[in-house]
Amino acid sequence: RKEVEQDPGPFNVPEGATVAFNCTYSNSASQSFFWYRQDCRKEPKLLMSVYSSGNEDGRFTAQLNRASQYISLLIRDSKLSDSATYLCVVTDAGGTSYGKLTFGQGTILTVHP
Amino acid sequence: GAVVSQHPSWVICKSGTSVKIECRSLDFQATTMFWYRQFPKQSLMLMATSNEGSKATYEQGVEKDKFLINHASLTLSTLTVTSAHPEDSSFYICSASSMGTPGYEQYFGPGTRLTVT
Numbered sequence: 001r002k003e004v005e006q007d008p009g010p011f012n013v014p015e016g017a018t019v020a021f022n023c024t025y026s027n028s029a030s031q032s033f034f035w036y037r038q039d040c041r042k043e044p045k046l047l048m049s050v051y052s053s054g055n056e057d058g059r060f061t062a063q064l065n066r067a068s069q070y071i072s073l074l075i076r077d078s079k080l081s082d083s084a085t086y087l088c089v090v091t092d093a094g095g096t097s098y099g100k101l102t103f104g105q106g107t108i109l110t111v112h113p
Numbered sequence: 114g115a116v117v118s119q120h121p122s123w124v125i126c127k128s129g130t131s132v133k134i135e136c137r138s139l140d141f142q143a144t145t146m147f148w149y150r151q152f153p154k155q156s157l158m159l160m161a162t163s164n165e166g167s168k169a170t171y172e173q174g175v176e177k178d179k180f181l182i183n184h185a186s187l188t189l190s191t192l193t194v195t196s197a198h199p200e201d202s203s204f205y206i207c208s209a210s211s212m213g214t215p216g217y218e219q220y221f222g223p224g225t226r227l228t229v230t
Contacts (some may be wrong), residue, residue, distance in 0.1 A: 034218075041204070041224075041226070042223070042224070043206050043221040043223050043224045044157065044206075044221055045221070046218065049218075086155060086159075092149060100147075100159060100162065101147070101157075101159065101208075101219060102159075103156040103157045103158075104156060104157045106156050107157065
C-alpha cells in the first residue's frame with residue numbers, strides 16, 4: 001500500500017464548478033499535512049496546510065480526519081488558472097524522519113471554458 | 114522571502130559523464146536541504162536529506178556513491194550525478210528548510226531537467 005494515495009484523475013471540469021480531491025495516508029504517526037500544486041514542468045508550490053479543525057483560503061477548503069487518515073481539498077468556483085496537478089503531502093516529525101515530505105502521486109485537474 | 118534557486122535549469126550530458134546541480138537558499142539559512150527526483154507522470158520521490166556539515170541520509174534504493182551530495186554551507190547544497198546513464202534522465206528538485214519553520218515547510222527550487230544521451 002502506498003504511503004499517500006490520491007485519485008490520479010484526471011478531473012475535467014467547466015469554469016465555475018466545484019471539485020473535491022481526496023487523499024489517504026497510511027502512517028498514523030504523520031504530523032503535518034499539506035496540499036501543493038504543481039504546474040507542468042515546474043516545481044511544486046505550497047497551496048495550503050491542512051489542520052484538524054479544517055481551514056479555508058478563499059475558494060479553497062482543506063479538511064483533515066486523523067481517525068480515518070483522510071485529507072480532502074475542495075475548490076469552489078473553479079478558474080482556468082486552477083488547472084494543475086494537486087499533490088497531497090504528509091510529513092513525519094522527529095528522529096531521522098524530521099521534515100521528510102511524502103508526496104501522493106498527484107491529481108490532475110483541467111478546468112475548461 | 115524564502116527563495117531557493119537551482120543551477121542549471123536544464124542540462125544535457127553524454128552517458129558516462131558526471132553532472133553537478135547546485136541548490137541555493139537566497140534569503141535564509143537552510144539547515145536542511147532535500148533532493149527529490151521526478152520521472153514523467155510520476156510524483157516526487159525523496160532521494161536524500163542533507164544537514165549542513167553532515168553526511169547526507171539517503172532513502173532506500175538510492176545509491177549514495179552515484180548521487181553525491183554535499184551540503185557545505187547553510188546556503189548551498191550540491192548533487193552530483195556520477196557516471197550518468199539514460200535512466201538517470203529526470204527532473205531533479207531540491208528544497209530547503211530551516212529549524213523552527215512552522216509546519217516543517219520546505220521551499221522548493223525550480224528544478225533541474227537532466228537528459229542523458
